[in-house]
Amino acid sequence: MPFRRLIVRQYYVRLAWGLLAGLLPMVLGISISIWQTMSGVTQDAQQRLLHAQYMFDRTLDNAELAASAVMGSAGKPCLEVMQGLRDQVATVPDVRSVNLTEGETIYCTSLYGPVKGEIDLDDYVEGRLDLMRGNPVTPKRPLIVYRQEAGKHSVLVGVDGYYLLNILDMMSRNSPIGLVVGPQMLLRDSQLTDQLLTPGTDGYLEQVSSKYPFKVVTALSNRDYVAHLWDYSKVSLILYPLLSLLFGCWVFWLTGRAASPAQELKRALAHQEFIPYLQPVVTGEDAHWSGCEVLMRWQHPRQGMISPDRFIPMAEECGLIVPMTRSLMKQVREQFAGRVHILPKGFHFGFNISASHCKDLSLVEDCRDFIDAFKANPIKLVLELTERELIVADETTDRLFAELHALGVFIAIDDFGTGHSSLAYLQAFQVDFLKIDQSFVGMIGSDALSSHIVENVVDLATRLELQLVAEGVENEQQAAYLQAHKVTFQQGYFYGRPMPMTDFISQLTPR
Ligand code: C2E
Numbered sequence: 001m002p003f004r005r006l007i008v009r010q011y012y013v014r015l016a017w018g019l020l021a022g023l024l025p026m027v028l029g030i031s032i033s034i035w036q037t038m039s040g041v042t043q044d045a046q047q048r049l050l051h052a053q054y055m056f057d058r059t060l061d062n063a064e065l066a067a068s069a070v071m072g073s074a075g076k077p078c079l080e081v082m083q084g085l086r087d088q089v090a091t092v093p094d095v096r097s098v099n100l101t102e103g104e105t106i107y108c109t110s111l112y113g114p115v116k117g118e119i120d121l122d123d124y125v126e127g128r129l130d131l132m133r134g135n136p137v138t139p140k141r142p143l144i145v146y147r148q149e150a151g152k153h154s155v156l157v158g159v160d161g162y163y164l165l166n167i168l169d170m171m172s173r174n175s176p177i178g179l180v181v182g183p184q185m186l187l188r189d190s191q192l193t194d195q196l197l198t199p200g201t202d203g204y205l206e207q208v209s210s211k212y213p214f215k216v217v218t219a220l221s222n223r224d225y226v227a228h229l230w231d232y233s234k235v236s237l238i239l240y241p242l243l244s245l246l247f248g249c250w251v252f253w254l255t256g257r258a259a260s261p262a263q264e265l266k267r268a269l270a271h272q273e274f275i276p277y278l279q280p281v282v283t284g285e286d287a288h289w290s291g292c293e294v295l296m297r298w299q300h301p302r303q304g305m306i307s308p309d310r311f312i313p314m315a316e317e318c319g320l321i322v323p324m325t326r327s328l329m330k331q332v333r334e335q336f337a338g339r340v341h342i343l344p345k346g347f348h349f350g351f352n353i354s355a356s357h358c359k360d361l362s363l364v365e366d367c368r369d370f371i372d373a374f375k376a377n378p379i380k381l382v383l384e385l386t387e388r389e390l391i392v393a394d395e396t397t398d399r400l401f402a403e404l405h406a407l408g409v410f411i412a413i414d415d416f417g418t419g420h421s422s423l424a425y426l427q428a429f430q431v432d433f434l435k436i437d438q439s440f441v442g443m444i445g446s447d448a449l450s451s452h453i454v455e456n457v458v459d460l461a462t463r464l465e466l467q468l469v470a471e472g473v474e475n476e477q478q479a480a481y482l483q484a485h486k487v488t489f490q491q492g493y494f495y496g497r498p499m500p501m502t503d504f505i506s507q508l509t510p511r
Pocket residue numbers: 279294295296307308309312321325328351352353354384386414415438471472473474491492493494498
């Protein structure tokens with residue numbers, strides 16, 4: 001996979017990490033928001049129930065007060081006590097009527113005085129409270145009747161539904177609250193129903209009065225939670241998406257910092273991950289090892305050995321190819337230092353040099369350092385310049401190549417035949433070798449037209465009076481052909497693949 005594609009893939013991996021990292025606070029935030037809303041809405045409902053129960057208790061306290069005040073009148077003639085009943089209605093808050101009964105018969109009312117009416121004691125929960133749909137005076141307005149008994153007599157105090165509905169209305173702010181007395185439930189819209197909310201209902205909450213036989217209830221639905229999401233989770237709803245975005249971007253940036261091509265190459269260079277592989281170059285005549293080409297490999301800690309085609313273009317783009325080549329030359333130099341005598345006389349070391357390395361004279365120093373390391377058994381240093389990337393001749397290059405030649409460095413045109421180097425070009429750079437591109441060597445032995453092309457390339461090189469190196473020799477037929485055409489050097493898998501320096505040295509030694 002080319003290095004650029006690798007970077008694109010890394011970009012998507014980073015994007016995925018960024019999204020994942022962004023999702024984390026989001027999921028956390030949503031969970032916290034849901035939890036905050038649920039506990040907030042539940043707490044609010046519990047408080048409303050408590051408040052409602054307290055207010056109903058207070059209302060019934062008033063009824064109890066009125067009942068207690070007239071309890072002494074129970075059993076006395078109505079005309080005698082009637083005014084006392086009316087006084088209670090007039091003075092005690094929430095009280096609409098005060099009536100007296102004997103058994104199940106009402107015999108005296110604050111409104112009409114002596115009457116004869118029936119009540120059903122079974123309607124009174126624990127004999128004390130009756131929630132009614134209405135009475136003959138206000139048939140459409142629910143009311144509650146509080147009953148207090150003394151022997152066969154009792155006092156009935158009517159509390160107007162108006163007060164009850166007021167409380168329910170106030171307290172049903174976020175979810176409807178119901179007042180439950182026995183089998184009946186009153187809701188804020190005057191609705192009286194026997195369809196009670198029970199503990200089995202979703203989100204059911206209740207508050208039971210300890211003084212009177214009633215309770216207040218509510219059921220929180222999912223809709224209630226959603227409706228109040230903003231009220232209880234403002235902070236989370238603003239903070240967490242923001243945090244998610246920031247965190248996601250931060251992770252994206254952080255992973256990108258490590259993965260940018262230049263950074264990655266710099267890191268690899270600092271860790272000496274670019275190592276030389278050597279491929280033997282043999283003489284055309286008798287195929288003995290007369291030199292080698294140094295080929296760069298990236299020993300990546302996670303991706304294993306990476307071939308140069310995948311990272312050299314990027315290294316050239318990032319301006320890192322010069323220090324990388326320098327590091328390669330240094331490694332080869334140091335590997336052979338102290339054992340230069342194992343090398344055959346006049347052994348060639350070929351290095352691939354990018355055009356950008358020829359922009360100043362630093363290459364001269366690099367070559368000098370290399371050559372000096374082999375003083376005890378002088379070698380030939382060959383710089384391979386690819387024909388695909390022609391160098392523009394100017395003052396600097398003129399000086400550079402003059403100094404290189406003075407130093408005894410050889411110049412080879414790599415991939416010859418694939419570019420456009422002219423005779424003038426070859427002379428300008430005082431080229432010593434031509435490396436015939438492997439695509440031409442591959443044509444040997446194929447159809448007549450291809451063979452013709454190979455012959456022409458070989459002829460051209462011979463007429464230019466330059467030494468020839470044939471690259472990519474893979475079989476005996478190609479080797480024999482090149483030998484017959486007097487090609488000076490050959491290089492290819494047929495003679496040896498690029499290999500680590502230690503392998504190269506151990507294969508070289510017996511020779
Ligand atoms: P190149 O300079 O033309 O190197 C020859 C390439 O052909 C090498 O590929 C080598 O392994 C391969 N090869 C050798 N014999 C055979 C054969 O018999 N058959 C076939 N099919 N291939 C053969 P490698 O090592 O992958 O290098 C690829 C290219 O990367 C090189 O092409 C060169 O242009 C560049 N390169 C390698 N090392 C360096 C370096 O240190 N600096 C620069 N600037 N470029 C380098």
